[in-house]
Amino acid sequence: LKVIHLKEIDSTNRYCYKLGKEGKRNLVVIADIQSAGVGRLGRRWYSNYGGLYFSILLDLKEYLNNRKDSIGKLNFIGSISVYETLIEYLPENLKGAIGIKFPNDIIVSADKDKKICGILSEINWDYKFVVLGIGININNHIPEDIKDTAVSLWELCKREYDRFEILHKFLSRFKDNFHLEDKEILKKYEKYSKTLGRYVKIITPKEEITGTVFKIDYGGVYLSTFEGIRHINVGDCIHLR
Numbered sequence: 001l002k003v004i005h006l007k008e009i010d011s012t013n014r015y016c017y018k019l020g021k022e023g024k025r026n027l028v029v030i031a032d033i034q035s036a037g038v039g040r041l042g043r044r045w046y047s048n049y050g051g052l053y054f055s056i057l058l059d060l061k062e063y064l065n066n067r068k069d070s071i072g073k074l075n076f077i078g079s080i081s082v083y084e085t086l087i088e089y090l091p092e093n094l095k096g097a098i099g100i101k102f103p104n105d106i107i108v109s110a111d112k113d114k115k116i117c118g119i120l121s122e123i124n125w126d127y128k129f130v131v132l133g134i135g136i137n138i139n140n141h142i143p144e145d146i147k148d149t150a151v152s153l154w155e156l157c158k159r160e161y162d163r164f165e166i167l168h169k170f171l172s173r174f175k176d177n178f179h180l181e182d183k184e185i186l187k188k189y190e191k192y193s194k195t196l197g198r199y200v201k202i203i204t205p206k207e208e209i210t211g212t213v214f215k216i217d218y219g220g221v222y223l224s225t226f227e228g229i230r231h232i233n234v235g236d237c238i239h240l241r
């Protein structure tokens with residue numbers, strides 16, 4: 001994958017989307033700053049200097065066989081690869097604290113469930129490409145209003161890190177994980193998941209559902225609730241106990 005480094009852009013996802021429509025493929029775009037970083041569910045993603053903000057542009061046919069659950073699969077590969085990258089940087093006492101929270105947040109649960117990484121992928125069926133966007137808090141300052149829910153590697157380890165070294169570690173994990181069988185991807189995801197087995201509340205754009213998570217696949221979480229089994233693919237997840 002060819003890496004394009006930009007000083008500033010509105011959003012690396014938006015930029016890859018444009019390139020995707022122009023027919024470009026197999027690119028990684030990284031930006032030092034995003035002036036309009038986008039998060040899931042239409043939210044914004046703070047992207048001040050020091051964080052790692054990048055997007056990967058891939059061909060949907062070539063890599064993901066045009067599958068209906070391509071986005072889910074790509075998100076899983078992305079989140080297990082971020083997990084495997086970050087765990088190498090954490091001190092022993094924090095290695096057990098990091099994990100994946102449904103759907104694809106990487107959290108550090110030592111102090112609440114603070115988020116260190118978010119993933120937003122987008123698919124274009126007409127032009128047949130996917131964009132996997134990843135934001136990781138590395139050396140960046142966490143703004144006051146999200147201090148309660150976000151954490152950076154700097155805060156955890158009290159030292160600065162080379163963002164490009166982390167990007168390259170990630171890309172090598174990503175490449176390896178990409179070639180795994182679905183069975184193995186799911187096994188890793190379940191192993192790294194902080195949501196599996198938990199009693200949670202999922203807040204979807206339409207409703208709030210509470211229950212125990214007994215399975216997770218590319219299509220979402222399976223909750224065992226009072227009203228029976230629910231399979232939910234979108235929403236925010238709160239670990240209740």
Ligand code: BTN
Binds near residue numbers: 039041043045052135
């Ligand atoms: C989330 O809401 O958790 C997803 C956040 C995704 C942020 C990344 S940063 C790089 C890429 N470009 C964007 O505008 N968003 C993603």
